[in-house]
Every structure is written in C-alpha cells, then in structure tokens.
Amino acid sequence: MAFKAAVITFPGSNCDRDMAVALEAVSGEPAIRVWHGDADLPDGLDFIALPGGFSYGDYLRSGAIAAKSPVLRAVIAAAERGVPVLGVCNGFQVLTESGLLPGTLMRNAGQSFVCRTSELEVASTASPFTQGFEAGERLRIPVAHHDGNYFADEATLDGLEGTGRVAFRYLDNPNGSRRDIAGVLSENGRVLGMMPHPERAMEPAAHPSMGGQDGRKLFENVIKGLVAA
C-alpha cells in the first residue's frame, strides 16, 4: 500500500523539510508538501504532519495565527475523519491553538530557549504513533523550543492521565510542563502533539550524546499500523 503523507508549511516553518525527509526515509514514498494558504488537502491522505518552526514569527502567541489559516480548517476536518495528525514543536502549539488538543504551551518556566536531547518515557501505547513501543520505554529525542511549558487546568490534566492521553513524559523536564507532559493525544488517539522532534532522531550516531534513531520508531509505528490496517 502506498503511504500518502502531507507536510504543511506555514511562513516561518523550518522543520518541514526534515519532516518530509523522515517520512520518506521510513515509507519510501515522497511526502506531499502543502502550503498554508491552500484551502484543500490532497485526497486520500494517510497522515498529516504539522512541522516545527516559528509560524508567522510566533506573532500574538506561538501557533495562534497558523491555527486560523485556511489549511487548518481542512486539517481539522481530516482529523475528524480519523486521519492521523502529528504536530511537532510549533506543530503541537498549532494543534492546541486550533482546539484539536487541549491545553496550551506557555513560555518555558526558566525563560530560556532549550536546545538539547531530552529523555522521554512512553506513557501510552494506545495510539497509532506509540503502539509499537513498550509502556515505560525510554527514548532520547531532541527538544528545541522557547514555548514548551505544557499547561492545562487540573481537571483537564486528570482527564488526560485517566484516559491514557499522555503519550510521552519528560524524565528531565526541561520547560516546567505540568506533570512532565511532553506529548498529548486526542480523545480518539489519532492526533498527537509533542514538543520533542522525532524527525531529528532518525539515524544512529557515532556517540549517544550526538543523537540516535529513537524518533524513527514513531514513524515506523504509524506506517506499519496503517499498512496492517
């Protein structure tokens, strides 16, 4: 089965190419590149990725303007049909601003931009993105952000935890996120927002401190799951 993925580019996106390269590396199929002003998405998509970067220069709030762009209406409609949607970093911010995921990403508690490899724990395996992981499996995936401090009210956080919607947790919380949350799933598990960049952890590195391929597994999970379905 040919895997048909789209990567959305906003003005200021800067991880869109990395995301497309990562998807192609795993699926063997080139990802379709979609511009933010497009009102429609290609038909028959298996996967939509919202990449990292600084859409619209982070004006107003990170992800706020992109969340209201024409293409997002099409992404929301596709998500409602069950198309898996992955938002990484700024993509996660766009997902919360659009209402596809609860909560928001505030300025890092330490006020500084953080750029380093983060240690994560897989908190839920009940999604197309995380089904191939072991519960509690540890991953090393880089983060690079200024607004990654996940916030939601206590009732929302309890709801997320109680229904297995926390996908990943930081073992070394770099940004003050409530309950160490690094990634959040939608109610049906088919939308994932995460601050760490799996598309930057695709190849074995000469030394563990320089990276690794833990991110690759996430893409393999999605693509394998779709081929099996």
Add this chain to the structure above:
Amino acid sequence: MNIRILVRLKPGVLDPQGRAVHHSLDSLGFEGVENVRIGRMIEMNVADGTSDETIKAMCEQLLANMVIEDFAIEKLDAQTEPA
C-alpha cells in the same frame, strides 16, 4: 470606533516573565513591589456600530487564549485615541 483590548493571564496562572521582571525591579532597588504580571495590549479601529458580541468573539477566537488568559475591552473616546 477605537477600542483597546487588554489580554492578561488568568489569576493563578504562573507568570515567569512577570517574576523575572519583579526580580529585576528588586535588583534596581525598588522596594515594595509585588505580583508583577505581564500582559498584552491590542488597539484597533473597528467600524462604528460593531457589536460588543463581535468584539468579544474576536477576543475568544484569536486575540486571547482562553485556556490561560482573560481579556477586557475598553472603548476609547476621541481624547484618548491612540496617536
């Protein structure tokens, strides 16, 4: 009609930026400062007769993030119009 919208963090939401500014004021020797909170001010000119509901909708849909922020709408008269 000129309006001014103040977008502020809800009470109880930690404001690390406000705290950093507070520390900086402390270090400059200003005493007795508490609860520094940073918000955002948006001024705009809207067509006369724009309803309060419409302005509120602008705030709720885009200008404020209702998860963490509140907003207040101020209608400005001619004397206080932005330059």
